[in-house]
Amino acid sequence: MVSKLQRRSVLVQAECAALLSLPYRLADLDRTSFIAREGDRVTHCAVLLSGFAYCHKMTGDGARQIVSIHVRGDLLDLQSYAAGLAAYNVQPLSSVQAAFIPRTALLEVAKAFPGIARALWEDAGANASILAEWLLNVGRRAARSRICHLLCELAVRQEQAGICSGPDYDWPMTQEQLGDATGLTSVHVNRTMQGLRKDGLLETIGRRVRVLDWVRVKDEGDFAAGYLGLTALPERRALGTEA
Amino acid sequence: MVSKLQRRSVLVQAECAALLSLPYRLADLDRTSFIAREGDRVTHCAVLLSGFAYCHKMTGDGARQIVSIHVRGDLLDLQSYAAGLAAYNVQPLSSVQAAFIPRTALLEVAKAFPGIARALWEDAGANASILAEWLLNVGRRAARSRICHLLCELAVRQEQAGICSGPDYDWPMTQEQLGDATGLTSVHVNRTMQGLRKDGLLETIGRRVRVLDWVRVKDEGDFAAGYLGLTALPERRALGTEA
DNA sequence: CGGGGGTTTGAGTGAGCTCAACTATCGTGG
DNA sequence: CCACGATAGTTGAGCTCACTCAAACCCCCG
Numbered sequence: 001m002v003s004k005l006q007r008r009s010v011l012v013q014a015e016c017a018a019l020l021s022l023p024y025r026l027a028d029l030d031r032t033s034f035i036a037r038e039g040d041r042v043t044h045c046a047v048l049l050s051g052f053a054y055c056h057k058m059t060g061d062g063a064r065q066i067v068s069i070h071v072r073g074d075l076l077d078l079q080s081y082a083a084g085l086a087a088y089n090v091q092p093l094s095s096v097q098a099a100f101i102p103r104t105a106l107l108e109v110a111k112a113f114p115g116i117a118r119a120l121w122e123d124a125g126a127n128a129s130i131l132a133e134w135l136l137n138v139g140r141r142a143a144r145s146r147i148c149h150l151l152c153e154l155a156v157r158q159e160q161a162g163i164c165s166g167p168d169y170d171w172p173m174t175q176e177q178l179g180d181a182t183g184l185t186s187v188h189v190n191r192t193m194q195g196l197r198k199d200g201l202l203e204t205i206g207r208r209v210r211v212l213d214w215v216r217v218k219d220e221g222d223f224a225a226g227y228l229g230l231t232a233l234p235e236r237r238a239l240g241t242e243a
Numbered sequence: 244m245v246s247k248l249q250r251r252s253v254l255v256q257a258e259c260a261a262l263l264s265l266p267y268r269l270a271d272l273d274r275t276s277f278i279a280r281e282g283d284r285v286t287h288c289a290v291l292l293s294g295f296a297y298c299h300k301m302t303g304d305g306a307r308q309i310v311s312i313h314v315r316g317d318l319l320d321l322q323s324y325a326a327g328l329a330a331y332n333v334q335p336l337s338s339v340q341a342a343f344i345p346r347t348a349l350l351e352v353a354k355a356f357p358g359i360a361r362a363l364w365e366d367a368g369a370n371a372s373i374l375a376e377w378l379l380n381v382g383r384r385a386a387r388s389r390i391c392h393l394l395c396e397l398a399v400r401q402e403q404a405g406i407c408s409g410p411d412y413d414w415p416m417t418q419e420q421l422g423d424a425t426g427l428t429s430v431h432v433n434r435t436m437q438g439l440r441k442d443g444l445l446e447t448i449g450r451r452v453r454v455l456d457w458v459r460v461k462d463e464g465d466f467a468a469g470y471l472g473l474t475a476l477p478e479r480r481a482l483g484t485e486a
Numbered sequence: 487c488g489g490g491g492g493t494t495t496g497a498g499t500g501a502g503c504t505c506a507a508c509t510a511t512c513g514t515g516g
Numbered sequence: 517c518c519a520c521g522a523t524a525g526t527t528g529a530g531c532t533c534a535c536t537c538a539a540a541c542c543c544c545c546g
Contacts, residue, residue, distance in 0.1 A: 065382040068375075079371040082361060114354040121363060126326065134378055135308055136301075184502075188501085188502055191526090193525095417491085434495095437494085
């Protein structure tokens with residue numbers, strides 16, 4: 001289970017074994033807890049086993065920006081492991097289960113197995129690519145477009161993580177958090193979501209969302225899955241595969 | 244020269260030697276050329292020897308977002324090397340000189356020397372941290388604040404790269420590019436810059452800028468240098484060192 | 487001395503914000 | 517089983533920051 005997070009890269013048997021034999025500690029956490037705080041010294045690496053988590057930063061006057069969202073299997077705050085200082089706050093979005101691996105053990109294994117180091121680097125690169133796309137999203141797209149984009153991203157990432165299968169999937173965020181992720185106000189998010197529902201693009205049921213018209217959502221969100229760094233995955237819905 | 248880019252991490256002698264013995268090809272490039280195009284297969288890694296470069300992405304309807312800016316010594320588009328696909332466009336901001344290292348050679352050396360792999364990972368992490376700060380900047384700060392923030396960031400990064408020393412330093416961007424970096428219009432950037440000049444915070448001379456009141460610029464930009472991932476550097480101006 | 491890229495200015499507009507109240511939902515304990 | 521409180525979602529009115537469009541200006545350079 002700790003190993004399947006490495007689906008992006010090819011790992012030889014011995015490397016998988018090394019990853020699987022890493023010591024870890026399991027923990028169940030709820031929404032109020034912190035997995036890391038910006039500026040903290042990082043002693044453990046967290047792997048999300050179930051649920052959702054997010055990373056965020058704050059400005060001096062208290063505005064929050066969500067910087068990434070993570071699904072089952074993701075390594076949390078990967079960027080910080082090499083440097084040893086948390087670059088941002090990490091918190092669960094829902095109740096989660098996570099495995100904590102001592103940072104030194106991970107570094108050891110990375111030192112011993114170049115393939116693992118490579119895979120970690122690659123994963124960090126994919127994260128950076130997503131971050132860049134978010135920056136584009138927040139910097140240059142209209143509100144409705146930003147939301148549609150994120151809708152698509154979470155759909156394919158959940159699908160790829162093997163969580164969802166139909167047109168409806170988990171939507172772990174409140175509207176306020178969605179605003180913090182897209183650089184909008186919760187009020188404006190609310191109005192925009194209403195617009196999306198009224199136009200028949202989607203409907204929401206509690207903490208889930210069902211997309212009724214993928215083509216339009218993907219279109220309005222200007223979404224193309226390339227930046228996610230998923231190489232050749234079977235995409236059932238073929239979301240964002242054509243030009 | 245190729246090696247001093249590794250000031251962030253500790254490298255042993257042999258590792259430095261390995262880096263220095265990497266094959267490379269020098270090239271002089273001007274503003275119109277592309278170092279990489281989004282989606283390209285990456286065959287070479289570029290190290291900036293002089294001048295400035297930037298990475299950008301575009302939305303479907305042609306809006307551009309600048310995603311990072313690089314100074315002398317930076318590895319360009321580092322995130323992409325592991326995956327092999329360029330995550331965004333890379334272009335010079337000014338006339339630049341760059342060294343191109345075959346990607347396979349770099350990967351080989353990373354495989355052979357764990358310390359190098361670690362350093363690359365660390366550098367990628369620092370880049371990601373900057374990206375996250377930019378996302379916060381664009382998503383949650385007002386126009387004036389965004390610009391002040393970027394002003395500060397480029398000041399300390401240039402200082403740390405050993406380029407500038409006084410209160411004035413290179414400002415390689417047009418106002419349009421500054422807008423693309425901050426998620427603003429060039430018109431609005433212009434008016435905001437005028438405001439900053441009128442308030443006595445800075446003055447511009449051609450492609451350079453002179454900051455007249457660091458305290459206020461740093462303050463208005465909500466700037467704290469921590470996210471840059473510079474460990475214990477002598478900061479002459481002590482920009483962003485206090486709480 | 488004529489381009490041409492970059493900067494500046496003006497006038498009008500609108501997307502998204504603020505503030506403030508109200509409603510729906512859901513879990514909890516009495 | 518209901519009352520309660522807390523969290524999340526919804527609505528309204530008014531405002532403003534930043535955008536759009538368009539024209540002029542200013543250098544720098546050939």
